[in-house]
Amino acid sequence: MPAALLSPPLDSFHLERFKPSIHRVETPNYDERTGRFREDFLLRLARSTFLTIKYGLIDAEEALARISKLGNDWNSYGAEAPCPEAIQVSREILQELGEALILPTTIVASAEGGVSVYFMNGDRNAYVESDNSGVQTLVMYDQQGNTDVLELGSDISRAELSERLLTYLG
Amino acid sequence: MLWLKDRHYAKAPIKEAIIDIQITKPATVNLESFENAETRLPPGYKERTGLLVAELQGHFADGQFTAATNQNEIGYRFVGGQGKHVVQFRVNGFTFSRLAPYETWVQFRDEAKRLWDVYHAIVGSQSVPRIGLRFINQLDLAADLRDFRDFIRCYPEVSSDLPQQLAGFFMQLQLPQVDLGAMVVITEAMVAPPRPDVVSVVLDIDVFKEGLNLESDEEIWSTVETFRLRKNLVFEGCITNTTRELIS
Numbered sequence: 112m113p114a115a116l117l118s119p120p121l122d123s124f125h126l127e128r129f130k131p132s133i134h135r136v137e138t139p140n141y142d143e144r145t146g147r148f149r150e151d152f153l154l155r156l157a158r159s160t161f162l163t164i165k166y167g168l169i170d171a172e173e174a175l176a177r178i179s180k181l182g183n184d185w186n187s188y189g190a191e192a193p194c195p196e197a198i199q200v201s202r203e204i205l206q207e208l209g210e211a212l213i214l215p216t217t218i219v220a221s222a223e224g225g226v227s228v229y230f231m232n233g234d235r236n237a238y239v240e241s242d243n244s245g246v247q248t249l250v251m252y253d254q255q256g257n258t259d260v261l262e263l264g265s266d267i268s269r270a271e272l273s274e275r276l277l278t279y280l281g
Numbered sequence: 282m283l284w285l286k287d288r289h290y291a292k293a294p295i296k297e298a299i300i301d302i303q304i305t306k307p308a309t310v311n312l313e314s315f316e317n318a319e320t321r322l323p324p325g326y327k328e329r330t331g332l333l334v335a336e337l338q339g340h341f342a343d344g345q346f347t348a349a350t351n352q353n354e355i356g357y358r359f360v361g362g363q364g365k366h367v368v369q370f371r372v373n374g375f376t377f378s379r380l381a382p383y384e385t386w387v388q389f390r391d392e393a394k395r396l397w398d399v400y401h402a403i404v405g406s407q408s409v410p411r412i413g414l415r416f417i418n419q420l421d422l423a424a425d426l427r428d429f430r431d432f433i434r435c436y437p438e439v440s441s442d443l444p445q446q447l448a449g450f451f452m453q454l455q456l457p458q459v460d461l462g463a464m465v466v467i468t469e470a471m472v473a474p475p476r477p478d479v480v481s482v483v484l485d486i487d488v489f490k491e492g493l494n495l496e497s498d499e500e501i502w503s504t505v506e507t508f509r510l511r512k513n514l515v516f517e518g519c520i521t522n523t524t525r526e527l528i529s
Binding site: 148155158159160161162165168169172210211212277281 | 296297299301328329360364367369376378380381415417453468472473483485487
């Protein structure tokens with residue numbers, strides 16, 4: 112089986128955030144300088160595992176901050192807003208996974224009430240859901256409909272989470 | 282200059298040490314060349330992708346900025362050394378990272394050599410046009426510090442006519458090293474601190490040389506050794522005695 116490839120499926124740097132400043136540039140020379148700087152910056156980030164994780168966790172923190180501002184019925188279907196405890200547990204899990212060099216693909220509020228942190232690799236996906244009742248669950252599923260659900264703290268410990276994710280996602 | 286070679290800080294703030302060696306991409310090397318690389322690596326190295334980002338390709342044209350992930354995969358990433366070693370095998374080069382805790386130069390360099398030998402055996406003898414040695418430090422300073430200049434000597438100066446409170450900064454200096462024909466890029470930035478009682482500054486020192494045409498391993502590693510001394514000189518030039526005491 113060939114080794115997995117380096118390229119990720121998503122724009123993990125969220126380059127959208129550079130748009131406002133770049134749209135304000137006024138001269139071709141400034142454009143060129145900005146472009147070169149951006150390319151150099153991205154290359155330096157990509158070459159550094161430490162910075163990749165560091166900036167990835169900053170982005171994750173921003174996502175959690177956005178989610179924490181949601182109110183009840185945020186999805187128009189009556190979903191509960193994620194509670195501060197669920198946000199904090201997700202934050203801790205993200206930090207722990209960051210130390211194992213794992214970054215999330217996306218972070219969303221859960222329709223069941225809580226936070227879901229997603230990890231995707233090819234046709235295999237996983238998410239860690241921290242619900243408002245204080246339960247954390249690891250769900251692993253693939254495109255063929257195979258699903259495995261493990262509760263953290265009873266089926267596996269938090270310390271085993273990163274290894275489980277790596278084993279499943281490769 | 283011997284002190285530069287032997288100086289060792291017990292609490293060195295090194296978060297990542299990187300050796301980057303680019304090759305002139307030969308027509309015979311492609312992604313398939315690395316498919317069985319894991320079996321040739323030292324025990325403990327496993328492929329790791331999808332969970333870490335790789336290179337992006339951005340385009341800026343007509344005032345519009347767009348970016349997309351690189352659709353042309355360029356290589357593989359492997360993690361070993363209990364998660365402290367990361368090596369990238371790319372069609373255009375090799376990058377080895379040692380993450381914190383950094384141990385010693387000899388340990389770092391020897392592991393890089395060991396992995397380079399594997400990479401070299403896969404791609405064959407190729408010309409090396411660029412070598413880089415980069416150390417990324419993170420200084421965690423007490424949040425109630427009086428002035429950054431008590432700790433860092435290379436620092437953006439805010440005019441005394443302006444308020445001196447600083448919520449963040451990002452600074453990059455490109456310093457030609459005429460004697461080596463190389464370049465030093467110092468990048469400093471305030472980053473998210475690990476604890477609320479500290480402020481963190483990344484001090485990223487990259488010594489590199491382009492336009493090379495090295496072919497022997499001896500030339501490559503001798504260049505890396507030279508860069509190490511320069512990197513140490515730059516680091517010492519960026520910190521104060523107070524910082525030396527903090528990390529000793």
